Amino acid sequence: MSIEVSNIHKTFGHFQALRDVSLEIPSGELVALLGPSGSGKTTLLRIISGLEMPDSGTVRFNGVDTTDRHVRERQVGFVFQHYALFRHMTVFDNVSFGLRVKPRKVRPARAEIRDRVMGLLRLVQLEGLADRYPSQLSGGQRQRIALARALAVEPQILLLDEPFGALDARVRAELRRWLRRLHDEIHVTSVFVTHDQEEALELADRVVVMNEGRIEQAGSPEEVYEHPANPFILNFLGNVNLFRGRVHKGLARLGGMELSAPEHAAADDAPAVGYVRSHDIALERRPSDGASLEALIRDIHAVGPSVRVTVVLNGYGGAVEAELTRDVFETLALKKGDAVFVRPRNVRVFVEDYQI
Amino acid sequence: MTMTAHDVNRRGSVRDPKRDLTEPAPVRWLLTAVSLSFLGLFIVLPLAAVFSQALEKGTALYWEALREQDALDAIRLTLWTAAVSVPLNMIFGLAAAWAVTKFRFRGKNLLITLIDLPFSVSPVISGLIFVLLFGLQGWMGEWLDASGIRIIFAVPGIVLATVFVTFPFVARQLIPLMEAQGRDEEEAALVLGAGGLQTFLKVTLPNVRWALLYGVILCNARAMGEFGAVSVVSGHIRGATNTIPLHVEILYNEYNFTAAFAVASLLALLALVTLALKSFFEWKLREQLLRGNSEAHP
Numbered sequence: 278m279s280i281e282v283s284n285i286h287k288t289f290g291h292f293q294a295l296r297d298v299s300l301e302i303p304s305g306e307l308v309a310l311l312g313p314s315g316s317g318k319t320t321l322l323r324i325i326s327g328l329e330m331p332d333s334g335t336v337r338f339n340g341v342d343t344t345d346r347h348v349r350e351r352q353v354g355f356v357f358q359h360y361a362l363f364r365h366m367t368v369f370d371n372v373s374f375g376l377r378v379k380p381r382k383v384r385p386a387r388a389e390i391r392d393r394v395m396g397l398l399r400l401v402q403l404e405g406l407a408d409r410y411p412s413q414l415s416g417g418q419r420q421r422i423a424l425a426r427a428l429a430v431e432p433q434i435l436l437l438d439e440p441f442g443a444l445d446a447r448v449r450a451e452l453r454r455w456l457r458r459l460h461d462e463i464h465v466t467s468v469f470v471t472h473d474q475e476e477a478l479e480l481a482d483r484v485v486v487m488n489e490g491r492i493e494q495a496g497s498p499e500e501v502y503e504h505p506a507n508p509f510i511l512n513f514l515g516n517v518n519l520f521r522g523r524v525h526k527g528l529a530r531l532g533g534m535e536l537s538a539p540e541h542a543a544a545d546d547a548p549a550v551g552y553v554r555s556h557d558i559a560l561e562r563r564p565s566d567g568a569s570l571e572a573l574i575r576d577i578h579a580v581g582p583s584v585r586v587t588v589v590l591n592g593y594g595g596a597v598e599a600e601l602t603r604d605v606f607e608t609l610a611l612k613k614g615d616a617v618f619v620r621p622r623n624v625r626v627f628v629e630d631y632q633i
Numbered sequence: 634m635t636m637t638a639h640d641v642n643r644r645g646s647v648r649d650p651k652r653d654l655t656e657p658a659p660v661r662w663l664l665t666a667v668s669l670s671f672l673g674l675f676i677v678l679p680l681a682a683v684f685s686q687a688l689e690k691g692t693a694l695y696w697e698a699l700r701e702q703d704a705l706d707a708i709r710l711t712l713w714t715a716a717v718s719v720p721l722n723m724i725f726g727l728a729a730a731w732a733v734t735k736f737r738f739r740g741k742n743l744l745i746t747l748i749d750l751p752f753s754v755s756p757v758i759s760g761l762i763f764v765l766l767f768g769l770q771g772w773m774g775e776w777l778d779a780s781g782i783r784i785i786f787a788v789p790g791i792v793l794a795t796v797f798v799t800f801p802f803v804a805r806q807l808i809p810l811m812e813a814q815g816r817d818e819e820e821a822a823l824v825l826g827a828g829g830l831q832t833f834l835k836v837t838l839p840n841v842r843w844a845l846l847y848g849v850i851l852c853n854a855r856a857m858g859e860f861g862a863v864s865v866v867s868g869h870i871r872g873a874t875n876t877i878p879l880h881v882e883i884l885y886n887e888y889n890f891t892a893a894f895a896v897a898s899l900l901a902l903l904a905l906v907t908l909a910l911k912s913f914f915e916w917k918l919r920e921q922l923l924r925g926n927s928e929a930h931p
Contacts, residue, residue: 328820348823355824361817364921365839375825378835430825 278339278433278466279304280325285334287320287490294320295331296490302468302483304339307460309477310470312487313513318470319358319438321487325468326436327351338433354427354465356437360419362411368422369407372397375430397425400459417448424456428463437469441476453480474514478502486510508627511552518558518597520551520621529626533570533592538626548629553621558599560586560617562609569618572597577613579606586611588619683901686894698884698892699899706872707880708899710788714863714876715856718796722852723845726803731837733804734811735819748804751797760794760865767793786868791876794862799855806848807841810918814840843921847914854907858900 280302287295295317302308310318323329325336327348335344343351362371370377372394376385385393398404401421411419420440427435440456441449457480460467471477477484478498485495486509494506505511522531527542529535531551541549561569572588575596579585584606586599597619601609611617655661688695698704729748733741751759765771767784777784784790818840822832838845860878867874869883877900884893 326824328824348820349826349828353824355821357817357821359817361821363818363821363836374822374827374835378822378825378827378831426821426825 280434280466280468281337281340282321282325283335283337285321285324285331285336287317287324287329287331293490295324298334298490298492300485300492300495302466304466305464306482307457307467307480308469308483308485309481310468310485310487311472311474311477311513312493313472315489316487317490318472318487322436322438322468322470325434326353326355328355352430352433354430354432354435356420356423356427356435356440358439358442360411360423362419362423362426364411366410367407368398368403368409368411368414369394371411371422372426372429374426393429394425397429400428401425415448416444417452420444420452424459428465432465435465435467437467439471440469441471441473449476456480478514486513488513505625508550508552511554511625516555516598516600517552518555518621520553520595520624522549522551523547524549524626524628529624531624531626532595533590534621534624536624536626541626541628544628549626550629551621551624551626553624555585555598555600556583557621557623558597559620559622560588560599560601560605560609560611561620562617564618565620569620572617572619574611574613574615574617577611579603588617590619680901683894683898686890687898689894690891694891695895695898698895701892703871703875704880704892704896707875707877707896710791710874711857711876713788714792714795715853717792718799718856719849719853721796722800722803723849725800726805726807726848726852727845729804730807730811730841733808735816745808748801750801751799752801756798756859756861757865759797760862763790763793763797763862763866785866786870786874788874790866791863791874794866795856795859798859798862799852802852802855803845803848806844806851810841810844811837840921843914843917847911847918850907850910850914854903857903 280300282298282300285295285298287293298317298321300321310321312318320329324331327343327346331344335342337343338351363374366374373390376390376393379385394407395404398407401424403418403421403425406414406418406422411422414422424437424440441452444452453476469480478501481498483495484498484501486493486501488509494501494510496504501510502514505514511517520532520534522529523546524530524538524541524544525546526544527537527539529538529541529549529551531549534551536551538544538549541547564571571591573591574586575589576587577584578587582603584601584603586601586606588597588599589595590597599619609617656664687698699708729744732738733745764785766773767777767790768774769778769785771785782789784793818836819832822836827835857876858878859876860882863876864879864882867876867879869875869879871883875883877896881893881897881900884890884896
């Protein structure tokens with residue numbers, strides 16, 4: 278089922294949670310709402326579910342206006358951030374709840390409920406735990422039970438609020454892959470909220486980046502990562518270095534380097550910032566061309582698969598962080614205090630009317 | 634770890650880290666002795682006195698004092714009052730706690746303060762309020778008199794005063810628990826298609842049942858034992874508007890000590906039963922809170 282959200286506004290007291298948000302989610306997609314806390318992503322999710330009402334704007338499922346339909350009748354599955362399992366019920370009763378509260382006429386027979394629940398517990402790989410209480414489960418198990426409970430009513434749409442937020446890193450990575458496989462299997466339109474860019478980029482078909490109640494950009498993970506629409510997204514999706522300077526008629530002078538910026542051909546000596554991701558900063562012993570900048574190594578952080586090197590640019594004075602692979606790092610044999618040359622690649626120039 | 638190592642270096646001997654955190658032995662003994670003697674002096678001794686006085690002249694007289702018509706009437710009225718006011722306050726407490734914890738609205742803090750009002754007002758004043766409202770000289774006195782409705786010096790007045798005095802008990806027990814539990818489970822039930830009543834019966838009520846029973850038992854104890862407010866509105870009419878505490882007072886004022894203590898022993902017994910039930914519910918509640926906490930912080 279497709280979801281169409283148009284011109285949603287929502288305020289809580291004096292806080293404007295959503296400002297004119299419009300979004301289309303095609304049927305069967307797995308979409309991530311990504312943003313820092315307070316960006317309105319959870320509010321948007323709750324408005325789609327019907328747990329929150331928008332001040333204005335509409336929500337449509339498959340083209341049908343559901344804005345005024347009660348949450349009970351929207352047929353959505355919702356997985357809460359802290360799971361919200363019924364603490365006084367067993368796992369079985371939790372998962373079967375949505376079936377047991379159906380009106381008598383449409384309620385499945387007891388045996389059928391049993392089969393459905395057991396099938397779902399198999400799906401989430403927790404068949405043996407039907408008689409346990411939530412307090413007896415680990416965080417990852419509770420998360421999967423919450424998911425099974427949401428799926429029991431065969432929702433047309435699955436909504437997940439920070440589904441992995443409360444789990445430790447290893448369980449989180451595992452559950453993430455598992456959720457992706459599950460989605461590929463059952464193919465229900467799913468929206469999840471996260472503040473973890475890695476999670477969003479790895480898991481989702483489409484990433485919707487939000488900030489201060491607005492959608493900054495929506496697109497495939499590659500699109501959002503490779504072609505960020507503005508500095509906020511660039512900054513949010515990974516470590517970036519800033520080179521300040523000016524741009525004039527398509528030519529940018531930023532912190533000692535000179536490069537062409539054809540998209541700013543109309544700029545007239547405007548202040549600009551060049552953004553370079555730390556893995557797009559190359560370090561070299563000898564300058565390979567005129568664009569290389571002289572620098573001194575201030576710090577080396579060599580833990581994990583890549584090495585982070587902080588250098589200070591001569592003359593310009595700013596610190597730049599470079600992320601190198603171990604191979605490159607070892608070939609260059611870098612030490613603290615060494616003089617090196619910095620060559621930024623993929624510089625994205627934004628005229629400075631948009632501040633982070 | 635580093636702390637212990639540090640101590641070893643400085644003092645040359647390993648110290649028990651736990652000992653630093655408790656008081657010296659004489660202080661601990663003193664504190665225990667003070668609290669035990671207080672308990673003995675003000676709780677155990679009077680309780681024992683009630684029963685010994687009641688049974689001083691033999692069990693026959695004890696039973697007689699309880700079977701006397703006025704005593705039976707007082708017991709009946711007390712039970713009747715509790716039977717009306719406890720369910721009323723249970724409903725009110727649930728509604729108030731629900732409103733306070735599950736909704737956002739203006740004047741919420743004022744409502745919480747008002748719920749506590751009967752705790753901060755002297756019971757005698759509580760009784761007087763109703764006399765001022767419904768008494769012959771009161772605001773509605775003339776109209777009530779003309780309509781032939783008797784509230785003051787009658788059973789309705791007693792019930793009203795009791796409801797007023799006991800209404801914080803249930804709400805006070807429920808509000809902190811429901812606050813801690815939040816709205817997540819109710820929302821989960823709604824999303825799963827449950828109606829309002831289903832959500833209340835299957836999710837909210839089971840989650841607060843021990844706190845609710847705890848509040849009800851305290852409410853009941855107070856409803857049966859209330860003296861001040863009831864005394865003001867009752868008029869002490871034997872066989873008609875006397876509750877157990879009022880009956881005890883009358884017997885005592887008539888120097889009928891054995892009977893007074895016999896009837897008082899009923900209230901003492903009620904207190905003991907209340908205490909036992911209260912401990913049980915408290916234990917259940919703590920168990921539930923612990924479980925709830927482990928759920929919130931996995």
